[in-house]
Amino acid sequence: MGESFPTGEFYQRATIDLDGVFRKYVYRKTGRTEWVATGGIPSDLCTAVISFPGSGVCGFNSYCKLDKNRNPRCECPTGYSYLKPNTTLEGCKPNFTAQSCNPDGFSNEKLLFELEEMPNTTWILADFEQYNPVHEELCRRSCLKDCLCAVAVLDNGTCLKKRLPLSNGRAGPGITAKTFVKVLKRNLSLQDSPHPDSCKGKKDQATLVHVGSALLGSSGFLNFLLVSAISLALYYSYHKKLLSIHEDSSLRNSKKDELVLDVTCYDSTNDGSVFVKKPCAFSLPQHLNFEGRDMKSPDLHWQRK
Numbered sequence: 001m002g003e004s005f006p007t008g009e010f011y012q013r014a015t016i017d018l019d020g021v022f023r024k025y026v027y028r029k030t031g032r033t034e035w036v037a038t039g040g041i042p043s044d045l046c047t048a049v050i051s052f053p054g055s056g057v058c059g060f061n062s063y064c065k066l067d068k069n070r071n072p073r074c075e076c077p078t079g080y081s082y083l084k085p086n087t088t089l090e091g092c093k094p095n096f097t098a099q100s101c102n103p104d105g106f107s108n109e110k111l112l113f114e115l116e117e118m119p120n121t122t123w124i125l126a127d128f129e130q131y132n133p134v135h136e137e138l139c140r141r142s143c144l145k146d147c148l149c150a151v152a153v154l155d156n157g158t159c160l161k162k163r164l165p166l167s168n169g170r171a172g173p174g175i176t177a178k179t180f181v182k183v184l185k186r187n188l189s190l191q192d193s194p195h196p197d198s199c200k201g202k203k204d205q206a207t208l209v210h211v212g213s214a215l216l217g218s219s220g221f222l223n224f225l226l227v228s229a230i231s232l233a234l235y236y237s238y239h240k241k242l243l244s245i246h247e248d249s250s251l252r253n254s255k256k257d258e259l260v261l262d263v264t265c266y267d268s269t270n271d272g273s274v275f276v277k278k279p280c281a282f283s284l285p286q287h288l289n290f291e292g293r294d295m296k297s298p299d300l301h302w303q304r305k
Helices: 136-145 196-217 219-255
Strands: 010-016 022-028 036-041 063-066 072-075 080-082 092-094 113-119 121-123 127-131 151-155 158-162 169-171 178-184 258-268 275-285
Touching: 113 136, 121 151, 121 178, 127 136, 136 151, 136 158, 136 178
Parallel strands: 063 169
Antiparallel strands: 010 022, 022 036, 063 072, 080 092, 113 178, 121 169, 127 158, 151 158, 151 178, 258 275
16 A cells, blocks of 8 residues: 555554545654555545436536545536535536526527536536537537536536536546636626526516517407497497487376376265265366366365376
């Protein structure tokens, strides 16, 4: 496990650390005051572990890299930041809204996004398309115009397009692949980034405009129907009122030449000695101008109604 450290000059120990690596540490007996890792198994944890399903040594959208003491360190690619600021193990998230796949969205994505190059870096798995053989420019162009492509990895003439979330990322001098990460252009803000709902809103507005135009185009016919209905209702009401007035006038004319009498009548018995009172009513023509009393009917009177 690495170079030789004489026991006369160094304290030595070996432990299985929390990351699962078996490491050997040495501590100089004179002049130094800390333990130093001199080797481990596996020697490179970042490239030794592949997890599927899973994110790998580090969280999703991050990559593993050894520090100077050969301890794995999780880092975020350009344009990304840690999910939790107080830990690097939970993965990373993009600092911008992802490219829209809406067909009514932005047509020229080159105006909004660009590709950042990361040498000696790759993500294992998560690729959905592969081209071989291709040159670098074609690989870059293909990812830039593909809304699903978040990262393109070029390795020995093979272009691998990958979507989020990225898993099993690693970086180091032993990796020959070159990675292109799609990010929002530096001179643009988050407000300029396309959002799926923005395209939907524009489409809804266009629909409203078309519906409004159709309604306005048919408004002449609708107005004609409305005026016709109102005219028919007014004519029916007016005609009904005329009929009512005509019937009332006819009734008045038929009765104005009559005198309606309220009469109290008395019938006599056969011998004429007793008068029996009973109500009765009859009408007389007005031109008779009847007025007076009958000896046999002393309560006879008339009144005009």
